[in-house]
Amino acid sequence: MRFELYVHIPFCVRKCGYCDFLSAPADPETMEKYVDALVREIRAAGGGTVCTAYLGGGTPSLLTEKQIIRILDELHRQFSFTPDAEITMEANPGTLSWKKLCAMKEAGVTRLSIGLQSVWDWELSLLGRIHTFGDFRQSLSTARTCGFDNISADLMFALPGQTLPLWQETLRIAAGLGLEHISAYGLMIEEGTPFASRHLELPDEELWYAMYESAGEVLSGFGFQPYEISNYAREGRQCRHNIGYWTRVDYLGLGLGAASLWKGERFSNTRNLEKYLTWSACPDTIRENREILSVEDEMSETMFLGLRLRRGVEEEAFFRRFGKTTDDVFGEAVRTHTGFGTLERRNGFLRLTPKGIPVSNAVMSSFLLT
Numbered sequence: 001m002r003f004e005l006y007v008h009i010p011f012c013v014r015k016c017g018y019c020d021f022l023s024a025p026a027d028p029e030t031m032e033k034y035v036d037a038l039v040r041e042i043r044a045a046g047g048g049t050v051c052t053a054y055l056g057g058g059t060p061s062l063l064t065e066k067q068i069i070r071i072l073d074e075l076h077r078q079f080s081f082t083p084d085a086e087i088t089m090e091a092n093p094g095t096l097s098w099k100k101l102c103a104m105k106e107a108g109v110t111r112l113s114i115g116l117q118s119v120w121d122w123e124l125s126l127l128g129r130i131h132t133f134g135d136f137r138q139s140l141s142t143a144r145t146c147g148f149d150n151i152s153a154d155l156m157f158a159l160p161g162q163t164l165p166l167w168q169e170t171l172r173i174a175a176g177l178g179l180e181h182i183s184a185y186g187l188m189i190e191e192g193t194p195f196a197s198r199h200l201e202l203p204d205e206e207l208w209y210a211m212y213e214s215a216g217e218v219l220s221g222f223g224f225q226p227y228e229i230s231n232y233a234r235e236g237r238q239c240r241h242n243i244g245y246w247t248r249v250d251y252l253g254l255g256l257g258a259a260s261l262w263k264g265e266r267f268s269n270t271r272n273l274e275k276y277l278t279w280s281a282c283p284d285t286i287r288e289n290r291e292i293l294s295v296e297d298e299m300s301e302t303m304f305l306g307l308r309l310r311r312g313v314e315e316e317a318f319f320r321r322f323g324k325t326t327d328d329v330f331g332e333a334v335r336t337h338t339g340f341g342t343l344e345r346r347n348g349f350l351r352l353t354p355k356g357i358p359v360s361n362a363v364m365s366s367f368l369l370t
């Protein structure tokens with residue numbers, strides 16, 4: 001069985017104003033202890049064949065070259081990787097030197113996902129990012145010289161004060177940088193973040209959808225095709241790791257708070273750093289929120305994760321997996337949403353229509369069985 005690996009690095013230079021990810025600034029000693037603990041967990045959990053790995057965070061590129069090499073070498077020692085394995089590392093401008101990028105490449109990283117968010121320095125400053133657009137361009141150019149030929153950038157829209165023309169210009173500038181992949185997410189105000197306690201002038205719903213739609217329009221003009229609600233790629237450059245999440249390939253999460261889907265069970269590692277540092281060599285001790293999935297859970301997940309993909313859910317694969325058709329299980333939801341024009345059948349796939357994408361959460365929730 002082939003599976004995916006996710007490795008969480010929970011450190012950042014400082015917290016961005018909107019961020020509720022499991023990440024925080026830390027001193028070099030804590031980061032070193034964390035890498036020691038992560039290596040212990042990798043050794044304890046190792047075994048099996050990995051088709052994709054994703055080092056996310058946080059800011060994995062905040063680690064030193066030595067720490068990055070140590071983690072990747074340990075992963076390669078403990079797991080076998082398929083010859084074409086995709087190994088992505090998240091990185092932020094401001095933490096990337098030529099030496100570090102070359103070390104990542106040398107250690108087997110095949111794909112970079114760089115947090116750009118905006119091409120305007122005043123927006124980056126408003127978001128609390130540590131970098132400028134110039135820093136991003138410098139990192140991108142350095143990454144190319146180190147041999148990276150598969151680079152993604154994240155962008156954000158629906159920012160306070162952002163207009164539609166400004167967002168469209170952001171897209172044009174980012175798309176003109178020669179990237180292979182772009183993710184474009186609308187800003188969400190999450191409880192407990194500094195943004196939640198500020199009064200921010202946010203775009204209304206109509207402008208939000210106009211911004212969302214313009215992402216597809218502008219990016220397609222530059223050769224990027226949408227393949228998921230928020231993701232756009234050049235031909236053959238879709239993120240295989242994330243497609244695995246949306247098609248429910250098993251994945252094993254390593255590191256603080258990392259989630260797993262493993263042999264019909266979902267669980268996540270402790271979010272308590274002290275506990276993780278102490279017990280990472282005994283993975284069973286740090287795994288929490290264990291939930292064995294029922295067949296109904298799996299069918300629901302297959303639908304609401306698969307509908308995130310623009311191609312949708314493959315109906316034949318659903319039947320092969322569950323011995324029932326999507327109509328047998330979700331007939332009413334399918335009829336309702338095809339009637340509304342938010343869902344359609346095409347080439348053996350059930351998928352969201354352009355009308356259904358902006359209301360995707362409501363459509364997907366109709367496929368919950370439990």
Ligand code: SF4
Pocket residue numbers: 011012013014015016019020021023057058059092115
């Ligand atoms: S860099 Fe990413 S993970 Fe770190 S604080 Fe900012 S948004 Fe959060």
